[in-house]
Amino acid sequence: MPRCFVALTVLLTLAWVIALAQPPDTTTDQATDEQRLIQTINSVFARYWHERQIKPAPPASDAEFLRRVYLDLTGNLPPEEVARQFLSDRSPDKRRRLVEQLLNSPDYARWWATVWRLWLIGRESRRAGVAGAIASLESWLQDKFAQNVPYNRWVYQLLTATGRTDENGAATFFVKYEAKPEELAGVVSRIFLGTRIQCAQCHDAFNNPRWKQQDFWSVAAYFARVRFRPVRDQNRIVAFEVWEAPRGEAFMERNGQRQMVSPKFVFASLNLPEEPSARRATFATYLTHPQNRLFAQALVNRYWAYFFGHGLVHPIDDFRPENPPLLPEVLEKLTDDFIANGYDLKRLIRIIVGTHPYQLSCQAPGTKPNPPETFAQAQLRPLMPEQLFNAFLRATGAEEVLKERAPRLYEQLHQFMMRRFVLVFSTDEEPDVAAFEQTIGQALMLMNNEQVQRALRLTGGLPLFRALTDERPDEEHLNTLFLRFYCRYPTHEEQQVMMEHLRQPVASEQRVLSLRGRRNIGLAMMAGNVPLPPKAQAFEDIAWALINSGEFLFNH
Amino acid sequence: MPLGQWTQEYCCGCLETWSEGLSRRGFIKVGLGGLISLLFADWLTQQPLRAQTRSSKKAQSVILLWMNGGPSQLDTFDPKPNSKNGGIFKPIKTRIQQVQFTELLPQLAEVADQLAVIRSMVSKETNHQRAQYLLHTGYLPQGTVEHPSFGAIVAKELGDEHFDLPHFVSLRGPSFGAGFLGATYNPFVVTNLSQPLEDLLPPQYVTPERLERRLFLLRYLEGKFTDWTKGENQQRHLIAYDKALRLMRSPLTKAFNITEEPESVKQAYGDNDFGRGCLLARRLVEAGVRFVEVYLDGWDTHQDNFTRTQRLCSILDPAFATLLKELKERDLLESTLVVWMGEFGRTPHINSNEGRDHWARGFTVVLAGGGIRGGQVIGATNEDGTDVVHRPVTVPDLFATLCQVLGINPNKRYYTPNGRPITIVDKGQVIPELLG
Numbered sequence: 001m002p003r004c005f006v007a008l009t010v011l012l013t014l015a016w017v018i019a020l021a022q023p024p025d026t027t028t029d030q031a032t033d034e035q036r037l038i039q040t041i042n043s044v045f046a047r048y049w050h051e052r053q054i055k056p057a058p059p060a061s062d063a064e065f066l067r068r069v070y071l072d073l074t075g076n077l078p079p080e081e082v083a084r085q086f087l088s089d090r091s092p093d094k095r096r097r098l099v100e101q102l103l104n105s106p107d108y109a110r111w112w113a114t115v116w117r118l119w120l121i122g123r124e125s126r127r128a129g130v131a132g133a134i135a136s137l138e139s140w141l142q143d144k145f146a147q148n149v150p151y152n153r154w155v156y157q158l159l160t161a162t163g164r165t166d167e168n169g170a171a172t173f174f175v176k177y178e179a180k181p182e183e184l185a186g187v188v189s190r191i192f193l194g195t196r197i198q199c200a201q202c203h204d205a206f207n208n209p210r211w212k213q214q215d216f217w218s219v220a221a222y223f224a225r226v227r228f229r230p231v232r233d234q235n236r237i238v239a240f241e242v243w244e245a246p247r248g249e250a251f252m253e254r255n256g257q258r259q260m261v262s263p264k265f266v267f268a269s270l271n272l273p274e275e276p277s278a279r280r281a282t283f284a285t286y287l288t289h290p291q292n293r294l295f296a297q298a299l300v301n302r303y304w305a306y307f308f309g310h311g312l313v314h315p316i317d318d319f320r321p322e323n324p325p326l327l328p329e330v331l332e333k334l335t336d337d338f339i340a341n342g343y344d345l346k347r348l349i350r351i352i353v354g355t356h357p358y359q360l361s362c363q364a365p366g367t368k369p370n371p372p373e374t375f376a377q378a379q380l381r382p383l384m385p386e387q388l389f390n391a392f393l394r395a396t397g398a399e400e401v402l403k404e405r406a407p408r409l410y411e412q413l414h415q416f417m418m419r420r421f422v423l424v425f426s427t428d429e430e431p432d433v434a435a436f437e438q439t440i441g442q443a444l445m446l447m448n449n450e451q452v453q454r455a456l457r458l459t460g461g462l463p464l465f466r467a468l469t470d471e472r473p474d475e476e477h478l479n480t481l482f483l484r485f486y487c488r489y490p491t492h493e494e495q496q497v498m499m500e501h502l503r504q505p506v507a508s509e510q511r512v513l514s515l516r517g518r519r520n521i522g523l524a525m526m527a528g529n530v531p532l533p534p535k536a537q538a539f540e541d542i543a544w545a546l547i548n549s550g551e552f553l554f555n556h
Numbered sequence: 557m558p559l560g561q562w563t564q565e566y567c568c569g570c571l572e573t574w575s576e577g578l579s580r581r582g583f584i585k586v587g588l589g590g591l592i593s594l595l596f597a598d599w600l601t602q603q604p605l606r607a608q609t610r611s612s613k614k615a616q617s618v619i620l621l622w623m624n625g626g627p628s629q630l631d632t633f634d635p636k637p638n639s640k641n642g643g644i645f646k647p648i649k650t651r652i653q654q655v656q657f658t659e660l661l662p663q664l665a666e667v668a669d670q671l672a673v674i675r676s677m678v679s680k681e682t683n684h685q686r687a688q689y690l691l692h693t694g695y696l697p698q699g700t701v702e703h704p705s706f707g708a709i710v711a712k713e714l715g716d717e718h719f720d721l722p723h724f725v726s727l728r729g730p731s732f733g734a735g736f737l738g739a740t741y742n743p744f745v746v747t748n749l750s751q752p753l754e755d756l757l758p759p760q761y762v763t764p765e766r767l768e769r770r771l772f773l774l775r776y777l778e779g780k781f782t783d784w785t786k787g788e789n790q791q792r793h794l795i796a797y798d799k800a801l802r803l804m805r806s807p808l809t810k811a812f813n814i815t816e817e818p819e820s821v822k823q824a825y826g827d828n829d830f831g832r833g834c835l836l837a838r839r840l841v842e843a844g845v846r847f848v849e850v851y852l853d854g855w856d857t858h859q860d861n862f863t864r865t866q867r868l869c870s871i872l873d874p875a876f877a878t879l880l881k882e883l884k885e886r887d888l889l890e891s892t893l894v895v896w897m898g899e900f901g902r903t904p905h906i907n908s909n910e911g912r913d914h915w916a917r918g919f920t921v922v923l924a925g926g927g928i929r930g931g932q933v934i935g936a937t938n939e940d941g942t943d944v945v946h947r948p949v950t951v952p953d954l955f956a957t958l959c960q961v962l963g964i965n966p967n968k969r970y971y972t973p974n975g976r977p978i979t980i981v982d983k984g985q986v987i988p989e990l991l992g
Contacts, residue, residue, distance in 0.1 A: 178683075198698055315974055364786035380789040438793045439739045440722055443800035444755040453759050497776055501769065532761075541766065545773035548797070550790045551781045 042356040057360045057377035063488035071555045073102040075111035076390040083483045103346045113141035121176040133165035133172040140169030151343035152288035159284040164239045171242040179228045181220035194298030194319040217261035221250035222283035268292045300334045309379040310372035362556035380554040385425035395484045396455040456543045485546040506534040614963040615893040615926030617841045620849040623898035625856030629920035631865045634675045639940045641904035660869035663877035669931040672923045676935020676944040682914035687899035692732040694955040707847040708734035708741035713964045720806035727833040729851030736972040749832040753812040811843035824878045834875040859909040893926025904941035918944040927992045952984030960986045
């Protein structure tokens, strides 16, 4: 009996695969090519689930897919109108078109610049004058993503960056690590090669016998000539300058002796002529060379982990023979495709989000959830603080009301709230930290914080504001709230529960003002000095419940 | 070659992974055999120390007075009056025989019989961020592992799960998080000390009845979503909300409200955020909180060291001294360990801007309470303050001692999510003279 069930699942999966694989109207060679790879990946997973008797979650609904792909690609929720349109669109290729549209939007470049900034230099720095340099790195990255510059090319540019951080944002990378060779060796190996060599700084590594102390320092030697200094304007640090000195060596301490170590690319044996160029340029050439497959593998796996909350190789910085990928075929095929297509990041994203595993629901298929390493159910991934903040501004309407009517107030609120969100919700991006745990401070902030409450006041006010100017029924305003927070319409039962709530009598707040004809009512509400009429209060309560629920706080 | 020679003072923990032979991920795969060896390993390391720790009365709470930026030891607890490095402040007598502080600390000099002053702290780290990490966690940052700060360790080891308040509270500073121990043990940060707790209650227009209605809707939505996903993260989210609601309703939260205190007490601590922080710390410890960190920022005195240190000491001295007095009056001093430190000290050499720069080769940490033997100085620097000449104390030594005082086994192993074993303290030696 269970076998029948599995067989049925496989059949359904295959049907889904075929449905997905149907060529779109505007077929190009490239698109079919991508579709073929997606199909291959899908069938590898179908086989894997079948063999392991894992029942995958059902396919994601349009609403789930919309919210997920928006958060993943742009770090924000879709505007209400976009959600309405997408959900009512009946064309079969609407998901593919949405992905294409998002990848070509400025929001894609802006968001991925933030993501990569976090990966490269982390979230905060307490050092003076660094804020400007960080912004500069982010705008440098944004430019690369907007133009879809090949990954190997921009990484080369990043690792060979020189000059002032305000003129070349890439230089910030070296400032963050204070141009220390031993820091850079560890960080670069971890980020770009998915490999930890840090332990070998002080001794031959025990956890990975391949890395000798000599190896660590021969990587460090490539960065031994980087220098940086602050650029001051009357004692104030305005930027940093990075350059490569003509001389400088790396030294390791071994048995109490200080030994000079020459640069050597220890990650792959490449048949390349030794180039007499600057040290970092040599390293970057080797690193990004197609023969150095690990460079592409590590990136593919990093992206996979970003979209699933779990890497094929897991943790993502632990590539070694003893820790093989879950499904080597998937990693290898994606890597081949990535290299063959010129390290095209947008193409890689299109493929990953086109796969069946990505397009599964977060609904548990049985009594227990499928664990992340099966890729058989969408995981509840906590929103990054930046995503949560964007989503909060957009869902509540604070963005649209304030941005145009009170840009300065918006800017202030934005800065203040962003700091609060990052402070309260920050988790480290490093791979070896605890699983998600929510803190009391986060819960208190979302439930009670004054600014959050004011923004909800506004949302509560929005449907009412409309209700007074148009004659749409409450159900329609309820739809608005659900679409804004959850990108979906309420279920029938939810609607009943909420309508019941709206019918209950509420004590008026004092001094109820007429909202009719007041253009800046949203602003007044944000300022907290307009009492809401009873119905708006009831909507406000609903908005409060929506924002505090897991369905809002996770990407799912 | 013995393994010890390969490892440096603060190493990455990969030696232990190697010597243990199996990571925890490995253990899950090997099943029962692994389980037994793991339990056995824990039993081996914990057993003897437990026996030791039962014998004496233990501290239950910690107040960390964190001097952000690195305070000058020469202008505070380790004066060098006969040296060109000594600076402008005169030494004064203290309650410890033949031990002097500078004139900036008159009130602390009066309670010095309760202080244990370690004048011989040594570390290699003079970068702010890295040293702050080191002095909060006992480890140097190592890329992939995020170590828990000591506050998180104390919260985990000594905290009662059913306590309404957070176990680890940081006043005005971000402190350092729980790292791989997980967000449950993260510091609860309070930024505004003059007012009752931030975000504790909804705005006034949300009446208790409205809050109930809101929670009814929330419970409904959460129930649907939990049924739908059955996800672990959703469970964790619900637990946090439960705790937050418990906190909102707890009578213990009045500990956060210092406006209840008499004016004279507030004045004694000082009308500034550090003073208020120390007062709040006393109230929290009284309510049962395990670890409170109070920040005093501004010690990075590369310029104008003397003016700035004088100003900071005028804040520090009354607050610290009043805290000790109050703890004693309320019979809390024996059970409360007070630690005064920053990430490092400052150079004996005075630079051309009348400043002192970063210095980790001989700086001062002060301990009090918690059963620590007060009225003594540990270690010494030379006449010019340029070297430790007696009994150097490393950061792991300090942490091992703090653990000992609190009855925490410093050799206890935690496992990171990736299965790396990491001991609470990295091979430190307890300083026996400090124990009462």
